[in-house]
Amino acid sequence: MQSEAERVQDIALMSKDNIPIEFIRSEHEQPGITTVHGKVLECPTIDFSNQDDEKILNQIVEASRNWGMYQIVNHDIPNEAISKLQAVGKAFFELPPEEKEVYAKPPDSKSVEGYGTKLQKELEGKKGWVDHLFHRVWPPSAINYQFWPKNPPSYREANEEYVKHLHKVVEKLFKVLSLGLGLEGQELKKAAGGDDMVYLLKINYYPPCPRPDLALGVVAHTDMSALTILVPNDVQGLQACRDGQWYNVRYIPNALVIHIGDQMEIMSNGKYKSVLHRSTVNKEKTRMSWPVFIEPPQDRVVGPLPQLVKEDNPPKYKAKKFEDYCYCKLNKIPQ
Helix, strand or coil, X not given: CCCHHHCHHHHXXXXXXXXXXXXXXXXXXXXXXXXXXXXXXXXXEEXXXXXXXXXXXXXXXXXXXXXXXXXXXXXXXXXXXXXXXXXXXXXXXXCCHHHHHCCECCCCCCCCCEEECCCCCCCCCCCCCCEEEEEEEXXXXXXXXXXXXXXXXXXXXXXXXXXXXXXXXXXXXXXXXXXXXXXXXXXHHHHCCHHHCEEEEEEEEECCCCCCCCCCCEEEECCCCCEEEEXXXXXXXXXXXXXXXXXXXXXXXXXXXXXXXXXXXXXCCCCXXXXXXXXXXXXXXXXXXXXEEEEXXXXXXXXXXXXXXECCECCCCCCEEHHHXXXXXXXXXXX
16 A cells, blocks of 8 residues: 555645655656747537538547547537536545545556556656556456445445446447448447457546646656546646647536547557547646546457558557557557
């Protein structure tokens, strides 16, 4: 178990004007220097209630090829289901430290599940200004309830309700992305594991930071998933890289932020692009976000879909088990 002094939430309480040196990013990463200020990125916003299927298809395909990120509105997940998910997650992080430590990720665990702080190897030994909670929310056979908080009591119900609605969004996205590659609607979902695809929820908790110009919540990365569907709270913090520059992504209430993940880029043989993104922190306010990573099962071999590989379009990626892909990525081993 991590000593409680190492939780960022506790460090934040002790930091008045400065932050410990291990949180200060090098100059090529500091948001104060590297953010394009005064310009908010208007990444595509797609109205999911639009009756014109072809229009939705074109928008999603275009955004997935050129941006790797978009926001969907009118997605049929009730606002109430989203706000309950957010309320119970926030309540968990406001519990006393010893109550949260009950859910700490076991030190020798191969899985990411549990409450924790450190996630991946950082090449410069730096730390992100964030604590997190990971647990799988689907399929039922993959769920380990020991990592689902019992407090607040409505935690489980709120998560299950949100996931119930999320399925429809996932189905629609996979279908449209498949059709956009000229394939049958089910092909991408089948390639990613079909009904065995895993929904992994992460709650990111970014406490107020006295020097938001020097620190990052989560460093620049692309997601390992096939797709990521994220709801943030209303504190600005998501940034995307566009033409080598970092921009704030506009917050839209009750929108879902969609990231194309690495597995989708691999399956599409590079047609769809996984998005390079990071999160910044706020001086006064706590930022939180709830990404759900839609992933292949651990032992699923993922590679470019054979239908997309031709003589003039050879495979751009190696096929490998998803667990091996993750291991390499988290430990900074070339793929």
